[in-house]
Amino acid sequence: MAAERIAIKEGLFAGPLDRLDEVHLAGSRCGACGETSLGATSSCSNCGDESLSPVVLSDAGTLYTYTIVRHRPPGNYQGPADFKPFGLGLIEIDDVIRVMAPLSTDPEQLQIGMQLKFHPYVLRTNEKGEEIVAFTYDAVGE
Amino acid sequence: MSDVYIIGGGMHPFGRFDKSYEQIGSEAAALALQDAGVQWRDIQSAFMARMYLPATSGPRILRKLGSTDISIIDVEAACASGGAALRQAVLAIKSGDVDLALVCGTEKMPRGFMDPSMIYSPWQVELGISQNPSYWAMRAMRHMHEYGTTEDQIAKVAFKNHKNSVHNSYAMYQKEFSMEQILGSTLVCDPIRLLEICAPNDGAAAVVVASEKKMRQLGAKGIRIAGISHSISRYSSDFRCPAESMSATIDNLGPTEVTAQRVYEAAGIGVEDIDCFEVQDTDAFCEIELYEELGLCPVGEGGRLIDSGEVAIGGKTPVNMSGGLISKGEPIGASHLGQVVELVNQLRGNCGPRQVEGAKVALGHVLGAGGNCAITILSR
Numbered sequence: 001m002a003a004e005r006i007a008i009k010e011g012l013f014a015g016p017l018d019r020l021d022e023v024h025l026a027g028s029r030c031g032a033c034g035e036t037s038l039g040a041t042s043s044c045s046n047c048g049d050e051s052l053s054p055v056v057l058s059d060a061g062t063l064y065t066y067t068i069v070r071h072r073p074p075g076n077y078q079g080p081a082d083f084k085p086f087g088l089g090l091i092e093i094d095d096v097i098r099v100m101a102p103l104s105t106d107p108e109q110l111q112i113g114m115q116l117k118f119h120p121y122v123l124r125t126n127e128k129g130e131e132i133v134a135f136t137y138d139a140v141g142e
Numbered sequence: 143m144s145d146v147y148i149i150g151g152g153m154h155p156f157g158r159f160d161k162s163y164e165q166i167g168s169e170a171a172a173l174a175l176q177d178a179g180v181q182w183r184d185i186q187s188a189f190m191a192r193m194y195l196p197a198t199s200g201p202r203i204l205r206k207l208g209s210t211d212i213s214i215i216d217v218e219a220a221c222a223s224g225g226a227a228l229r230q231a232v233l234a235i236k237s238g239d240v241d242l243a244l245v246c247g248t249e250k251m252p253r254g255f256m257d258p259s260m261i262y263s264p265w266q267v268e269l270g271i272s273q274n275p276s277y278w279a280m281r282a283m284r285h286m287h288e289y290g291t292t293e294d295q296i297a298k299v300a301f302k303n304h305k306n307s308v309h310n311s312y313a314m315y316q317k318e319f320s321m322e323q324i325l326g327s328t329l330v331c332d333p334i335r336l337l338e339i340c341a342p343n344d345g346a347a348a349v350v351v352a353s354e355k356k357m358r359q360l361g362a363k364g365i366r367i368a369g370i371s372h373s374i375s376r377y378s379s380d381f382r383c384p385a386e387s388m389s390a391t392i393d394n395l396g397p398t399e400v401t402a403q404r405v406y407e408a409a410g411i412g413v414e415d416i417d418c419f420e421v422q423d424t425d426a427f428c429e430i431e432l433y434e435e436l437g438l439c440p441v442g443e444g445g446r447l448i449d450s451g452e453v454a455i456g457g458k459t460p461v462n463m464s465g466g467l468i469s470k471g472e473p474i475g476a477s478h479l480g481q482v483v484e485l486v487n488q489l490r491g492n493c494g495p496r497q498v499e500g501a502k503v504a505l506g507h508v509l510g511a512g513g514n515c516a517i518t519i520l521s522r
Binding site for chain 2 (some may be wrong): 008009012034035036037038039045046064065066067068069070071073074075076077078079086088089090092093095096097098099100101102112123132134
């Protein structure tokens with residue numbers, strides 16, 4: 001039997017975690033102000049209203065800005081033991097939200113305005129044997 | 143309501159010391175009291191700014207000066223902790239509750255990147271979305287893209303601040319670096335390099351504040367607090383919060399712009415009236431963005447302002463005469479009060495080779511996690 005899977009943050013994803021090609025980023029649209037918050041949330045991050053509707057965010061994104069993390073991040077970082085510099089970006093989706101995410105593409109090839117695609121993956125297995133699903137963005141065409 | 147004055151200031155150097163935080167903080171407090179010509183037992187209320195120290199740090203630090211029963215509270219507002227604490231003291235005096243208060247900022251922090259669990263969610267830490275400089279670096283990348291700001295211009299800010307630090311015995315680094323050394327230093331988060339970034343460290347700074355009546359009674363000559371304001375960032379106005387996401391539809395004013403507008407209005411002072419500035423140079427790019435947000439130049443022109451030389455000592459509007467956080471380091475709770483002590487000394491004309499000639503009005507600014515921003519304007 002396949003391992004149970006859970007999202008790295010509750011409510012971050014829409015779709016069945018055992019079929020990663022059907023998983024997308026989740027959002028919550030506010031019925032009062034129209035703003036979209038990341039993930040399933042109980043109140044709007046702009047106005048605090050609680051009349052939220054779940055939305056599924058598009059897998060396609062555009063790189064709004066980025067940096068290259070050149071040194072191992074502090075604390076409980078779960079990236080490769082043999083640290084490799086990686087891109088970190090703010091990715092604009094559906095003209096409504098910009099999401100902060102690690103980028104899997106070659107950091108030296110990053111450019112503001114480039115097209116990216118959402119990519120969910122299994123980061124690690126926790127102490128209960130559950131697989132933790134995280135996300136990154138790939139360059140389109142990779 | 144009467145004005146509030148700073149009648150004394152003191153600092154423990156910023157750096158790394160084999161001493162307890164209680165020792166570091168109480169030394170700065172004692173120097174401030176001595177400079178003001180008052181005794182610890184004369185103080186009616188005290189405020190301790192700190193972020194990385196344990197609960198009740200204020201009483202633990204200040205008990206070294208002697209036992210007391212006055213109100214002593216710890217104040218935390220990330221990098222703006224010192225401004226938030228000073229504001230509480232100003233409000234306590236303006237309300238008429240007290241006439242004489244002590245405000246101290248103290249910090250003792252480990253080397254390297256700050257502990258991410260203080261401000262990031264566990265999942266962000268696991269994915270490495272948790273290194274403070276990366277957020278500031280992303281602002282720099284976008285600014286370069288939109289306005290053509292260059293790596294050379296960013297390095298010039300670091301060059302200026304390191305150069306200014308040579309005459310500041312309170313700074314952790316008191317060394318000049320060449321443009322080649324700065325641009326050749328290791329990349330931390332593109333485009334920000336090691337010699338363009340501030341380090342967390344140890345330090346303390348303190349001021350004694352008094353009502354006008356108390357100042358006259360004491361025969362002291364104070365520096366007037368012309369305005370003080372503290373705010374956090376509006377929705378989606380600053381992704382250094384640190385944010386999980388931002389709006390692509392709402393473009394709110396950033397925390398520095400909001401705080402500056404409030405304090406300029408309250409003080410009846412415009413940016414054109416201010417002679418010198420100490421600002422949050424967490425990294426060299428941040429200072430460029432602050433020129434724009436404080437109103438020293440139009441948006442997009444920050445890079446050209448550093449090219450012009452106007453922000454150097456001897457220029458029209460010197461910025462970070464002390465060497466800034468890039469040279470001093472950033473003991474978070476102490477950093478704004480360190481700026482205030484520097485500016486008090488500038489307005490007293492006590493700064494030697496880094497003195498801004500004839501300075502009458504000065505501004506201190508800090509900005510950090512949560513979009514916490516504080517600005518203090520001082521006037522002699």
